[in-house]
Amino acid sequence: MRVAIGLGERNPTELISRLFDIKPAKDDAAIKEAQAALLRANPHLDFKNGVPEGALIIVPEIVGITPTEEAKPVGSDTGEMVTEVRLALGGLGTKLHASAVRHEQEANATLQLLKSSEVKTAIERSPESKARGSAIADQAKAKREEAKNLQMFKDQVLTQLENDLKDLAKRFSQVGTASPTGPQK
Numbered sequence: 001m002r003v004a005i006g007l008g009e010r011n012p013t014e015l016i017s018r019l020f021d022i023k024p025a026k027d028d029a030a031i032k033e034a035q036a037a038l039l040r041a042n043p044h045l046d047f048k049n050g051v052p053e054g055a056l057i058i059v060p061e062i063v064g065i066t067p068t069e070e071a072k073p074v075g076s077d078t079g080e081m082v083t084e085v086r087l088a089l090g091g092l093g094t095k096l097h098a099s100a101v102r103h104e105q106e107a108n109a110t111l112q113l114l115k116s117s118e119v120k121t122a123i124e125r126s127p128e129s130k131a132r133g134s135a136i137a138d139q140a141k142a143k144r145e146e147a148k149n150l151q152m153f154k155d156q157v158l159t160q161l162e163n164d165l166k167d168l169a170k171r172f173s174q175v176g177t178a179s180p181t182g183p184q185k
Contacts, residue, residue: 001058001059001061001073002058002059002061002067002071002072002073003056003057003058003059003071003072003081004018004019004057004059004070004071004072005054005055005056005057005081005084005085005088006051006052006053006054006055006056006057007051007053008050008051008052008053009050009051010050010051011047011050012035012038012047013031015038015051015057016031016034016035016038018068018070019034019038019057019059019067019068019070019071020034020062020065020066020067020068020071021065021066021067021068022034022065030064030065033062033065034062034065035047037060037062038057038059038060040060041058041059041060042057042058045057053088054084054085054087054088054091054092056085059071079169082165082168082169085165086162086165089158089161089162089165092158093154093158096150096154097151097154100147100148100150100151100154101147103143103144103146103147103150104143104144104147104148106143107140107141107143107144107147108140108144110136110137110139110140110143111137111140111141111144114133114136114137114140119133
């Protein structure tokens with residue numbers, strides 16, 4: 001089996017030209033076959049929105065179509081792939097952290113606004129506003145708490161993924177070390 005990492009290709013043609021040696025490049029039948037095979041092997045790919053950078057792509061074997069050097073056999077360059085996945089996870093962690101911080105800041109800003117004298121005066125003038133102000137405050141507090149919980153969950157998940165990557169790298173480093181009669185001792 002071969003795999004590749006998504007580089008943010010905008011459409012299937014870009015990905016196919018990177019992963020398969022199709023000559024001439026205008027061979028529509030081969031391109032369609034490669035696209036169908038890629039989608040079957042990678043149901044997580046959404047060509048409508050492009051290929052996410054860092055996405056793991058399984059490169060299927062297609063009779064009559066040769067994969068390029070970009071499509072690496074599993075086990076080869078595992079260290080490089082693990083590094084790429086770690087970098088992608090780091091980027092994901094950074095984005096998730098920034099998102100949670102932004103949500104927490106928005107919630108805090110809402111709570112601060114509700115404490116301002118102008119808003120307090122406006123709320124005091126109407127019973128409907130009092131109920132609405134209270135509901136807005138409750139929603140902001142819940143949003144702030146959810147952001148904190150998401151931060152903790154993100155940290156737990158990323159830690160588990162890092163541990164799984166270490167295990168994966170260890171297992172792939174053992175590929176080929178077993179003797180034909182069984183594991184080496």
